[in-house]
Amino acid sequence: MAEPLTIEPVPATNSNSAVMATYARQAISFVRGEGSWLFTADGERYLDFGSGVAVNSLGHAHPHLVAALTGQASQLWHTSNIYRSPGQERLAQRLCAASFADRVFFCNSGTEACEGAIKTARRYHYANGNPERWRIITFEGAFHGRTLAALAAAANPKYLEGFGTPADGFDNIPLNDPEALAAAIGPQTAAIMIEPIIGEGGVRVVPAEMLQHLRQLCDEHGLLLIFDEVQTGVGRTGRLFAHEHAGVKPDIMAIAKGIGGGFPLGAFLATEKAASGMIAGTHGSTFGGNPLAMAVGNAVLDVVLTPGFLDEVTRKAARLRQSLAEIKDNSSGLVLEVRGNGLLTGLKLDPGIPAGDFVTAALAEHLLLIGAGDNVVRILPPLNIDEADIVEGAARISRTLAHFGGSSR
Ligand SMILES: *Cc1c(COP(=O)(O)O)cnc(C)c1O
Numbered sequence: 001m002a003e004p005l006t007i008e009p010v011p012a013t014n015s016n017s018a019v020m021a022t023y024a025r026q027a028i029s030f031v032r033g034e035g036s037w038l039f040t041a042d043g044e045r046y047l048d049f050g051s052g053v054a055v056n057s058l059g060h061a062h063p064h065l066v067a068a069l070t071g072q073a074s075q076l077w078h079t080s081n082i083y084r085s086p087g088q089e090r091l092a093q094r095l096c097a098a099s100f101a102d103r104v105f106f107c108n109s110g111t112e113a114c115e116g117a118i119k120t121a122r123r124y125h126y127a128n129g130n131p132e133r134w135r136i137i138t139f140e141g142a143f144h145g146r147t148l149a150a151l152a153a154a155a156n157p158k159y160l161e162g163f164g165t166p167a168d169g170f171d172n173i174p175l176n177d178p179e180a181l182a183a184a185i186g187p188q189t190a191a192i193m194i195e196p197i198i199g200e201g202g203v204r205v206v207p208a209e210m211l212q213h214l215r216q217l218c219d220e221h222g223l224l225l226i227f228d229e230v231q232t233g234v235g236r237t238g239r240l241f242a243h244e245h246a247g248v249k250p251d252i253m254a255i256a257k258g259i260g261g262g263f264p265l266g267a268f269l270a271t272e273k274a275a276s277g278m279i280a281g282t283h284g285s286t287f288g289g290n291p292l293a294m295a296v297g298n299a300v301l302d303v304v305l306t307p308g309f310l311d312e313v314t315r316k317a318a319r320l321r322q323s324l325a326e327i328k329d330n331s332s333g334l335v336l337e338v339r340g341n342g343l344l345t346g347l348k349l350d351p352g353i354p355a356g357d358f359v360t361a362a363l364a365e366h367l368l369l370i371g372a373g374d375n376v377v378r379i380l381p382p383l384n385i386d387e388a389d390i391v392e393g394a395a396r397i398s399r400t401l402a403h404f405g406g407s408s409r
Pocket residue numbers: 108109110111112114143144145146195199200228229230231232256257
Protein backbone atom coordinates (compact mmCIF):
# COMPACT_ATOMS: atom_id res chain seq x y z
CA MET A 1 0.00 0.00 0.00
CA ALA A 2 1.11 3.55 -0.65
CA GLU A 3 2.43 5.56 2.24
CA PRO A 4 0.12 8.32 3.42
CA LEU A 5 1.06 11.47 1.56
CA THR A 6 2.96 14.00 3.61
CA ILE A 7 3.72 17.38 2.12
CA GLU A 8 6.98 18.88 3.27
CA PRO A 9 6.91 22.65 3.53
CA VAL A 10 9.03 24.09 0.71
CA PRO A 11 12.13 25.99 1.86
CA ALA A 12 11.47 29.72 1.76
CA THR A 13 14.07 30.52 -0.91
CA ASN A 14 14.75 28.86 -4.25
CA SER A 15 18.53 28.86 -3.99
CA ASN A 16 19.80 25.27 -4.35
CA SER A 17 16.40 24.29 -5.74
CA ALA A 18 16.26 21.73 -8.55
CA VAL A 19 13.49 23.83 -10.09
CA MET A 20 14.69 25.82 -13.08
CA ALA A 21 15.35 29.40 -12.02
CA THR A 22 13.00 31.11 -14.50
CA TYR A 23 10.99 32.96 -11.86
CA ALA A 24 12.07 35.68 -9.41
CA ARG A 25 10.08 34.14 -6.59
CA GLN A 26 9.09 35.70 -3.29
CA ALA A 27 10.66 33.90 -0.33
CA ILE A 28 7.38 32.47 0.90
CA SER A 29 5.20 29.43 0.25
CA PHE A 30 1.72 28.39 1.24
CA VAL A 31 0.23 25.08 2.31
CA ARG A 32 -3.47 25.85 2.50
CA GLY A 33 -6.07 28.37 1.35
CA GLU A 34 -9.55 29.29 2.46
CA GLY A 35 -11.62 31.92 0.70
CA SER A 36 -9.51 35.04 0.26
CA TRP A 37 -6.80 33.88 2.69
CA LEU A 38 -3.65 31.78 2.30
CA PHE A 39 -1.78 30.05 5.12
CA THR A 40 1.91 29.22 5.52
CA ALA A 41 3.12 26.00 7.14
CA ASP A 42 3.54 27.81 10.46
CA GLY A 43 -0.02 29.09 10.37
CA GLU A 44 0.64 32.70 9.34
CA ARG A 45 -2.24 34.01 7.23
CA TYR A 46 -2.05 36.31 4.22
CA LEU A 47 -4.84 38.21 2.49
CA ASP A 48 -4.84 37.25 -1.18
CA PHE A 49 -5.26 40.35 -3.34
CA GLY A 50 -3.60 38.60 -6.29
CA SER A 51 -5.66 35.41 -6.74
CA GLY A 52 -2.65 33.70 -8.32
CA VAL A 53 -2.78 36.38 -11.05
CA ALA A 54 -6.54 36.43 -11.61
CA VAL A 55 -6.80 32.63 -11.50
CA ASN A 56 -8.47 31.83 -8.17
CA SER A 57 -11.62 33.62 -9.26
CA LEU A 58 -13.65 32.12 -6.42
CA GLY A 59 -10.88 32.17 -3.83
CA HIS A 60 -9.33 29.06 -2.33
CA ALA A 61 -11.06 25.77 -1.53
CA HIS A 62 -14.50 26.95 -2.64
CA PRO A 63 -16.81 24.13 -1.48
CA HIS A 64 -18.69 23.90 -4.81
CA LEU A 65 -15.42 23.64 -6.78
CA VAL A 66 -13.90 21.15 -4.34
CA ALA A 67 -17.03 18.98 -4.59
CA ALA A 68 -17.00 19.17 -8.40
CA LEU A 69 -13.33 18.21 -8.65
CA THR A 70 -13.32 15.45 -6.05
CA GLY A 71 -16.61 14.07 -7.36
CA GLN A 72 -15.17 13.86 -10.87
CA ALA A 73 -11.85 12.52 -9.56
CA SER A 74 -13.54 9.39 -8.23
CA GLN A 75 -15.34 8.79 -11.57
CA LEU A 76 -13.06 9.48 -14.54
CA TRP A 77 -9.92 11.55 -15.15
CA HIS A 78 -9.14 11.22 -18.84
CA THR A 79 -10.47 9.54 -21.94
CA SER A 80 -8.76 11.35 -24.89
CA ASN A 81 -10.33 13.65 -27.43
CA ILE A 82 -10.87 10.74 -29.80
CA TYR A 83 -14.14 10.21 -27.88
CA ARG A 84 -17.05 12.56 -27.30
CA SER A 85 -16.95 14.50 -24.05
CA PRO A 86 -20.21 15.39 -22.29
CA GLY A 87 -18.34 17.81 -19.98
CA GLN A 88 -16.89 19.71 -22.96
CA GLU A 89 -20.21 19.79 -24.76
CA ARG A 90 -21.93 21.19 -21.69
CA LEU A 91 -19.30 23.84 -20.90
CA ALA A 92 -19.02 24.88 -24.56
CA GLN A 93 -22.80 25.19 -24.85
CA ARG A 94 -22.94 27.35 -21.70
CA LEU A 95 -20.06 29.60 -22.78
CA CYS A 96 -21.70 30.11 -26.17
CA ALA A 97 -25.13 30.80 -24.64
CA ALA A 98 -23.52 33.51 -22.49
CA SER A 99 -21.39 35.12 -25.22
CA PHE A 100 -20.98 36.07 -28.90
CA ALA A 101 -19.57 32.63 -29.70
CA ASP A 102 -20.88 29.50 -31.42
CA ARG A 103 -17.86 27.18 -31.09
CA VAL A 104 -15.29 26.47 -28.37
CA PHE A 105 -11.99 24.59 -28.27
CA PHE A 106 -10.61 23.62 -24.85
CA CYS A 107 -6.92 23.75 -24.00
CA ASN A 108 -4.87 24.05 -20.82
CA SER A 109 -3.49 27.57 -20.59
CA GLY A 110 -3.76 31.14 -21.73
CA THR A 111 -0.92 31.02 -24.20
CA GLU A 112 -2.42 27.94 -25.89
CA ALA A 113 -5.74 29.77 -26.07
CA CYS A 114 -4.00 32.70 -27.81
CA GLU A 115 -2.19 30.36 -30.21
CA GLY A 116 -5.47 28.65 -31.01
CA ALA A 117 -7.13 32.01 -31.61
CA ILE A 118 -4.34 32.95 -34.05
CA LYS A 119 -4.60 29.60 -35.84
CA THR A 120 -8.38 29.97 -36.11
CA ALA A 121 -8.04 33.40 -37.75
CA ARG A 122 -5.46 32.16 -40.25
CA ARG A 123 -7.47 29.06 -41.12
CA TYR A 124 -10.59 31.16 -41.68
CA HIS A 125 -8.91 33.10 -44.47
CA TYR A 126 -7.25 29.95 -45.82
CA ALA A 127 -10.57 28.13 -45.97
CA ASN A 128 -12.17 31.12 -47.65
CA GLY A 129 -9.68 31.17 -50.50
CA ASN A 130 -7.31 33.80 -49.12
CA PRO A 131 -4.32 31.82 -47.84
CA GLU A 132 -2.11 34.92 -48.20
CA ARG A 133 -4.03 36.57 -45.39
CA TRP A 134 -2.23 35.26 -42.34
CA ARG A 135 -0.66 38.29 -40.60
CA ILE A 136 -2.02 39.49 -37.26
CA ILE A 137 -1.88 43.09 -36.03
CA THR A 138 -0.95 43.29 -32.34
CA PHE A 139 -0.07 46.08 -29.91
CA GLU A 140 2.97 47.23 -27.96
CA GLY A 141 2.82 46.36 -24.26
CA ALA A 142 0.58 43.36 -24.91
CA PHE A 143 1.06 39.98 -23.25
CA HIS A 144 -0.25 36.82 -24.87
CA GLY A 145 1.84 34.19 -23.09
CA ARG A 146 5.23 32.51 -23.47
CA THR A 147 5.01 30.16 -26.43
CA LEU A 148 7.04 31.23 -29.45
CA ALA A 149 4.13 32.60 -31.49
CA ALA A 150 2.60 34.36 -28.48
CA LEU A 151 5.97 36.00 -27.75
CA ALA A 152 6.27 37.13 -31.37
CA ALA A 153 2.73 38.50 -31.20
CA ALA A 154 3.41 40.65 -28.14
CA ALA A 155 6.90 41.55 -29.43
CA ASN A 156 8.28 42.35 -25.97
CA PRO A 157 12.07 42.47 -26.58
CA LYS A 158 12.77 41.41 -22.97
CA TYR A 159 10.90 38.11 -23.41
CA LEU A 160 12.18 37.43 -26.96
CA GLU A 161 15.88 37.91 -26.19
CA GLY A 162 17.97 34.83 -26.88
CA PHE A 163 15.23 32.80 -28.49
CA GLY A 164 16.21 33.31 -32.11
CA THR A 165 14.32 35.06 -34.86
CA PRO A 166 10.78 35.79 -33.66
CA ALA A 167 8.03 33.90 -35.48
CA ASP A 168 6.84 35.77 -38.57
CA GLY A 169 3.26 36.85 -39.14
CA PHE A 170 2.78 39.64 -36.59
CA ASP A 171 2.71 43.40 -37.07
CA ASN A 172 3.14 44.96 -33.65
CA ILE A 173 2.17 48.65 -33.48
CA PRO A 174 1.81 51.32 -30.75
CA LEU A 175 -1.51 51.31 -28.92
CA ASN A 176 -2.66 54.86 -29.52
CA ASP A 177 -1.53 55.45 -33.07
CA PRO A 178 -4.41 55.46 -35.59
CA GLU A 179 -2.01 56.20 -38.46
CA ALA A 180 0.21 53.22 -37.66
CA LEU A 181 -2.92 51.11 -37.42
CA ALA A 182 -4.24 52.22 -40.79
CA ALA A 183 -0.81 51.68 -42.34
CA ALA A 184 -0.49 48.18 -40.85
CA ILE A 185 -3.61 46.85 -42.58
CA GLY A 186 -2.61 45.29 -45.88
CA PRO A 187 -3.54 42.52 -48.31
CA GLN A 188 -1.91 39.93 -46.00
CA THR A 189 -3.72 41.01 -42.82
CA ALA A 190 -5.93 38.34 -41.27
CA ALA A 191 -6.88 39.76 -37.89
CA ILE A 192 -6.34 42.30 -35.12
CA MET A 193 -5.62 40.93 -31.65
CA ILE A 194 -5.87 42.93 -28.40
CA GLU A 195 -6.54 42.64 -24.67
CA PRO A 196 -9.55 44.85 -23.72
CA ILE A 197 -7.53 45.75 -20.63
CA ILE A 198 -3.78 45.37 -21.03
CA GLY A 199 -3.14 43.43 -17.83
CA GLU A 200 0.52 42.43 -17.52
CA GLY A 201 1.41 45.62 -19.37
CA GLY A 202 0.10 47.80 -16.53
CA VAL A 203 -3.71 47.49 -16.26
CA ARG A 204 -4.25 49.93 -19.11
CA VAL A 205 -7.93 50.05 -20.05
CA VAL A 206 -8.35 50.24 -23.83
CA PRO A 207 -11.01 52.93 -24.38
CA ALA A 208 -14.38 51.67 -25.62
CA GLU A 209 -14.08 53.98 -28.65
CA MET A 210 -10.86 52.28 -29.67
CA LEU A 211 -12.38 48.79 -29.43
CA GLN A 212 -15.36 50.08 -31.46
CA HIS A 213 -12.95 51.54 -34.02
CA LEU A 214 -11.11 48.20 -34.30
CA ARG A 215 -14.44 46.43 -34.87
CA GLN A 216 -15.27 48.92 -37.62
CA LEU A 217 -11.89 48.47 -39.31
CA CYS A 218 -12.22 44.70 -39.18
CA ASP A 219 -15.67 44.87 -40.78
CA GLU A 220 -14.45 47.25 -43.50
CA HIS A 221 -11.41 45.16 -44.41
CA GLY A 222 -12.80 41.67 -43.85
CA LEU A 223 -10.50 41.04 -40.86
CA LEU A 224 -11.27 39.04 -37.76
CA LEU A 225 -11.20 40.72 -34.35
CA ILE A 226 -9.54 38.66 -31.61
CA PHE A 227 -9.88 39.60 -27.95
CA ASP A 228 -7.42 38.12 -25.48
CA GLU A 229 -9.61 37.91 -22.37
CA VAL A 230 -7.33 35.46 -20.57
CA GLN A 231 -7.02 37.90 -17.66
CA THR A 232 -10.14 40.07 -18.09
CA GLY A 233 -12.68 37.32 -18.71
CA VAL A 234 -15.04 35.27 -16.56
CA GLY A 235 -16.41 38.05 -14.37
CA ARG A 236 -13.18 39.86 -13.46
CA THR A 237 -14.55 43.27 -14.55
CA GLY A 238 -18.12 42.76 -13.33
CA ARG A 239 -19.36 41.55 -16.71
CA LEU A 240 -18.79 37.98 -17.89
CA PHE A 241 -16.36 39.35 -20.51
CA ALA A 242 -14.69 42.77 -20.45
CA HIS A 243 -15.57 43.57 -24.06
CA GLU A 244 -19.25 43.75 -23.03
CA HIS A 245 -18.50 47.13 -21.39
CA ALA A 246 -17.62 48.54 -24.82
CA GLY A 247 -20.59 46.96 -26.60
CA VAL A 248 -18.21 45.37 -29.10
CA LYS A 249 -18.19 41.69 -30.04
CA PRO A 250 -15.06 39.90 -31.26
CA ASP A 251 -15.00 37.08 -33.81
CA ILE A 252 -12.58 35.04 -31.71
CA MET A 253 -11.69 35.19 -28.02
CA ALA A 254 -9.05 33.54 -25.82
CA ILE A 255 -9.84 32.81 -22.16
CA ALA A 256 -8.05 30.89 -19.38
CA LYS A 257 -7.03 31.99 -15.85
CA GLY A 258 -10.40 32.58 -14.10
CA ILE A 259 -12.42 29.92 -15.94
CA GLY A 260 -10.54 27.14 -14.12
CA GLY A 261 -10.64 28.77 -10.69
CA GLY A 262 -7.14 27.32 -10.12
CA PHE A 263 -7.42 24.20 -12.27
CA PRO A 264 -5.42 24.49 -15.54
CA LEU A 265 -8.00 25.34 -18.20
CA GLY A 266 -8.04 27.55 -21.26
CA ALA A 267 -10.29 27.90 -24.27
CA PHE A 268 -10.73 29.79 -27.47
CA LEU A 269 -14.19 30.74 -28.64
CA ALA A 270 -15.32 31.79 -32.11
CA THR A 271 -18.39 32.56 -34.14
CA GLU A 272 -19.48 29.80 -36.49
CA LYS A 273 -18.13 31.84 -39.40
CA ALA A 274 -14.73 32.54 -37.81
CA ALA A 275 -14.41 28.86 -36.81
CA SER A 276 -15.24 27.64 -40.31
CA GLY A 277 -11.65 26.65 -41.12
CA MET A 278 -11.13 24.58 -37.96
CA ILE A 279 -12.18 21.22 -39.35
CA ALA A 280 -11.13 17.74 -38.19
CA GLY A 281 -7.38 17.43 -37.95
CA THR A 282 -6.55 21.15 -37.85
CA HIS A 283 -5.91 21.38 -34.12
CA GLY A 284 -5.71 19.20 -31.04
CA SER A 285 -4.56 18.76 -27.47
CA THR A 286 -4.02 15.60 -25.46
CA PHE A 287 -5.15 17.07 -22.16
CA GLY A 288 -7.33 19.93 -23.40
CA GLY A 289 -10.85 19.76 -21.99
CA ASN A 290 -10.19 16.74 -19.82
CA PRO A 291 -13.03 15.63 -17.52
CA LEU A 292 -11.45 17.09 -14.37
CA ALA A 293 -11.03 20.50 -16.03
CA MET A 294 -14.57 20.38 -17.41
CA ALA A 295 -16.05 19.54 -14.00
CA VAL A 296 -14.29 22.55 -12.47
CA GLY A 297 -15.01 24.90 -15.39
CA ASN A 298 -18.70 24.05 -15.23
CA ALA A 299 -18.66 24.56 -11.46
CA VAL A 300 -17.02 28.00 -11.85
CA LEU A 301 -19.77 28.97 -14.29
CA ASP A 302 -22.45 27.69 -11.87
CA VAL A 303 -21.30 30.34 -9.41
CA VAL A 304 -20.35 33.21 -11.75
CA LEU A 305 -23.61 32.90 -13.71
CA THR A 306 -25.77 32.84 -10.57
CA PRO A 307 -28.15 35.80 -10.95
CA GLY A 308 -26.75 38.78 -9.06
CA PHE A 309 -23.18 37.46 -8.76
CA LEU A 310 -21.68 39.84 -11.31
CA ASP A 311 -23.61 42.78 -9.82
CA GLU A 312 -21.96 41.93 -6.50
CA VAL A 313 -18.55 41.99 -8.22
CA THR A 314 -19.36 45.48 -9.50
CA ARG A 315 -20.49 46.61 -6.05
CA LYS A 316 -17.35 45.23 -4.38
CA ALA A 317 -15.19 46.80 -7.07
CA ALA A 318 -16.78 50.19 -6.37
CA ARG A 319 -16.00 49.76 -2.67
CA LEU A 320 -12.38 48.87 -3.46
CA ARG A 321 -12.11 51.75 -5.90
CA GLN A 322 -13.36 54.21 -3.27
CA SER A 323 -10.73 53.00 -0.78
CA LEU A 324 -7.99 53.17 -3.39
CA ALA A 325 -9.01 56.70 -4.38
CA GLU A 326 -8.71 57.74 -0.73
CA ILE A 327 -5.32 56.06 -0.50
CA LYS A 328 -4.18 57.95 -3.59
CA ASP A 329 -5.44 61.26 -2.22
CA ASN A 330 -3.53 60.68 1.03
CA SER A 331 -0.38 59.33 -0.61
CA SER A 332 1.53 62.62 -0.89
CA GLY A 333 1.71 62.01 -4.62
CA LEU A 334 3.28 58.52 -4.35
CA VAL A 335 0.24 56.93 -6.02
CA LEU A 336 -0.06 58.55 -9.43
CA GLU A 337 -3.20 56.84 -10.66
CA VAL A 338 -5.84 54.23 -9.84
CA ARG A 339 -6.60 52.22 -12.97
CA GLY A 340 -8.67 49.34 -14.21
CA ASN A 341 -12.20 48.07 -14.26
CA GLY A 342 -14.04 45.88 -11.77
CA LEU A 343 -11.71 43.73 -9.67
CA LEU A 344 -8.87 44.14 -12.18
CA THR A 345 -7.33 47.20 -10.60
CA GLY A 346 -3.91 48.80 -10.59
CA LEU A 347 -2.07 51.48 -8.67
CA LYS A 348 0.47 53.35 -10.76
CA LEU A 349 3.28 54.33 -8.41
CA ASP A 350 5.78 57.15 -8.42
CA PRO A 351 8.96 56.02 -10.23
CA GLY A 352 10.76 56.31 -6.86
CA ILE A 353 8.82 53.23 -5.65
CA PRO A 354 9.47 50.26 -7.95
CA ALA A 355 6.28 48.18 -8.11
CA GLY A 356 8.29 45.06 -7.21
CA ASP A 357 9.52 46.70 -4.00
CA PHE A 358 5.93 47.61 -3.11
CA VAL A 359 4.77 44.01 -3.65
CA THR A 360 7.58 42.78 -1.38
CA ALA A 361 6.80 45.41 1.28
CA ALA A 362 3.13 44.36 1.23
CA LEU A 363 4.22 40.86 2.27
CA ALA A 364 5.35 42.35 5.57
CA GLU A 365 1.72 43.46 6.00
CA HIS A 366 0.61 39.92 5.11
CA LEU A 367 -0.95 41.13 1.88
CA LEU A 368 -0.41 39.51 -1.53
CA LEU A 369 -0.26 41.85 -4.54
CA ILE A 370 1.00 41.35 -8.10
CA GLY A 371 3.39 43.55 -10.06
CA ALA A 372 2.74 44.68 -13.63
CA GLY A 373 4.43 46.75 -16.31
CA ASP A 374 4.47 50.56 -16.29
CA ASN A 375 5.33 50.53 -12.55
CA VAL A 376 1.85 49.36 -11.62
CA VAL A 377 0.85 47.15 -8.69
CA ARG A 378 -2.10 44.92 -9.56
CA ILE A 379 -4.96 44.29 -7.15
CA LEU A 380 -6.96 41.22 -8.21
CA PRO A 381 -8.92 39.83 -5.26
CA PRO A 382 -11.15 36.78 -5.62
CA LEU A 383 -14.46 37.80 -7.21
CA ASN A 384 -16.35 36.54 -4.15
CA ILE A 385 -14.22 38.38 -1.57
CA ASP A 386 -16.07 39.69 1.51
CA GLU A 387 -16.52 43.42 1.79
CA ALA A 388 -14.76 43.31 5.19
CA ASP A 389 -11.71 41.77 3.51
CA ILE A 390 -11.70 44.55 0.90
CA VAL A 391 -11.59 47.10 3.70
CA GLU A 392 -8.86 45.09 5.47
CA GLY A 393 -6.80 44.84 2.27
CA ALA A 394 -7.09 48.55 1.63
CA ALA A 395 -5.83 49.25 5.17
CA ARG A 396 -2.85 46.97 4.49
CA ILE A 397 -2.09 48.79 1.23
CA SER A 398 -2.22 52.05 3.14
CA ARG A 399 0.22 50.72 5.77
CA THR A 400 2.50 49.41 3.01
CA LEU A 401 2.56 52.86 1.46
CA ALA A 402 3.61 54.27 4.83
CA HIS A 403 6.86 52.24 4.53
CA PHE A 404 7.68 54.46 1.57
CA GLY A 405 6.79 57.74 3.25
CA GLY A 406 3.12 57.99 2.26
CA SER A 407 0.77 58.65 5.18
CA SER A 408 -1.26 55.69 6.49
CA ARG A 409 -4.30 57.87 7.20
C1 LIG B 1 -1.71 35.28 -18.37
C2 LIG B 1 -2.03 35.71 -19.73
C3 LIG B 1 -1.71 34.92 -20.85
C4 LIG B 1 -0.92 33.64 -20.74
O1 LIG B 1 -1.57 32.69 -19.98
P1 LIG B 1 -0.76 31.38 -19.48
O2 LIG B 1 -1.81 30.54 -18.83
O3 LIG B 1 0.31 31.84 -18.55
O4 LIG B 1 -0.19 30.73 -20.68
C5 LIG B 1 -2.11 35.37 -22.10
N1 LIG B 1 -2.79 36.52 -22.24
C6 LIG B 1 -3.10 37.30 -21.19
C7 LIG B 1 -3.87 38.56 -21.41
C8 LIG B 1 -2.72 36.94 -19.91
O5 LIG B 1 -3.01 37.73 -18.86
